[in-house]
Amino acid sequence: MKNASKKNCYAVFGNPISHSKSPEIHNFFFKKYGFHENYVKICASKENFINEILSFFQKGGKGANITLPFKEKVFLLCNSITKRARIAGSINTIKKYDKNFLLGDNTDGVGFLSDLLFQNLIKKNFNVLILGAGGAARGILHPLLEFECNIYITNRTFSKAQYLSKKFKKFGNIFSIPINQLKKNNYHIVINATSTSVFNVCPLIPSNLISKEVIYYDMFYGKKDTFFMNFCKKNGAKKVFNGIGMLINQAAHSFFLWKKIFPNTKEVFNFLEK
Incomplete structure (x- = not known):
């Protein structure tokens, strides 16, 4: 301390x-x-x-x-x-x-949606698969449902996914799916909201869930691609992103709460790249 x-x-x-x-x-x-x-x-x-x-x-x-x-x-x-x-x-x-x-x-949800919109990765009525049912997933559910996306959520402990789908059902279309029942289902975006990338392991998803047309987004970020990102690329994914954009945007909203100034996020993107 x-x-x-x-x-x-x-x-x-x-x-x-x-x-x-x-x-x-x-x-x-x-x-x-x-x-x-x-x-x-x-x-x-x-x-x-x-x-x-x-x-x-x-x-x-x-x-x-x-x-x-x-x-x-x-x-x-x-x-x-x-x-x-x-x-x-x-x-x-x-x-x-x-x-x-x-x-x-x-500020996670608004920061996440801001990044998806900035990178042109999302449209209304998209089918979104979320891996994980912890705090990271909780933060992004309401903004995505307000944006009129259809949410499918899965988790290693399925009861947690069921709980979140029931809790957020009043805000829009949200469904829970057991991991062993995951399959290609016309998802537009697959989001890794688990903590697996923090510990350098890949979430348990089948390789047949990977497609070159689908967007794969890991909420974690690092100097290198995460295990999830590498797994997706190895199995044919072409549209793979990490969470640095979300981090910058949620930070901007936090800064606004503290200082009543909304910072220029593009400048910090350029700063981090350097």
């Missing part, structure tokens, strides 16, 4: 967190718009996460991003929660107000 004691500090909490590019993005935003503040990454312990993030805010922290595996655990900390975070059941952004008042928000 050494870096967390800096005054007016912002941070991303996760475990693991070494891969995160959030500090580069947010420190670029701070410098660009004249804020003399600092953003760091903190590998929080899974057993003591609540105490660590509370300590961060007590020592001068102003805002935080939350990533795996803590997005569903921070509800206990927040005094108020935005509508989109309540719907998602997942929080990825916290803003501290005066007197230790914490607001919880979720």
Whole structure:
């Protein structure tokens, strides 16, 4: 927690967190718009996460991003929660107000949809298969359903996929499918929302699910292609993307919550490429 004691500090909490590019993005935003503040990454312990993030805010922290595996655990900390975070059941952004008042928000969904629209990867009525039913999946379901996509969700523990399909059914067309029943079903996009890429393994999907016409999107990102991306390419996929665009866009929405300035995302894309 050494870096967390800096005054007016912002941070991303996760475990693991070494891969995160959030500090580069947010420190670029701070410098660009004249804020003399600092953003760091903190590998929080899974057993003591609540105490660590509370300590961060007590020592001068102003805002935080939350990533795996803590997005569903921070509800206990927040005094108020935005509508989109309540719907998602997942929080990825916290803003501290005066007197230790914490607001919880979720910018994952709007950031994800912004990236898909920017890259022209999505249209209304698309059939979208989501692999995973954790916090990452929760964050993107409502925006996709509002955009009038048809959602199919699968998960290793099928009951979790069933739970999410029931929870979000009131927002649009969403269905749960067991992994062993996956097959080509005219999907337009397949999204890896599992944590498998963080741990360098591939989600359990059949190779016959891969097609050169379908878009494959891994919400994770890294210096190299993920196992999921390589698996898709090896089996004939031509349209394969990682989650760096989502990260940049959700970061922009987090920055807007903190500073009331919506940053130029194209500039940070160019910065990261360099």
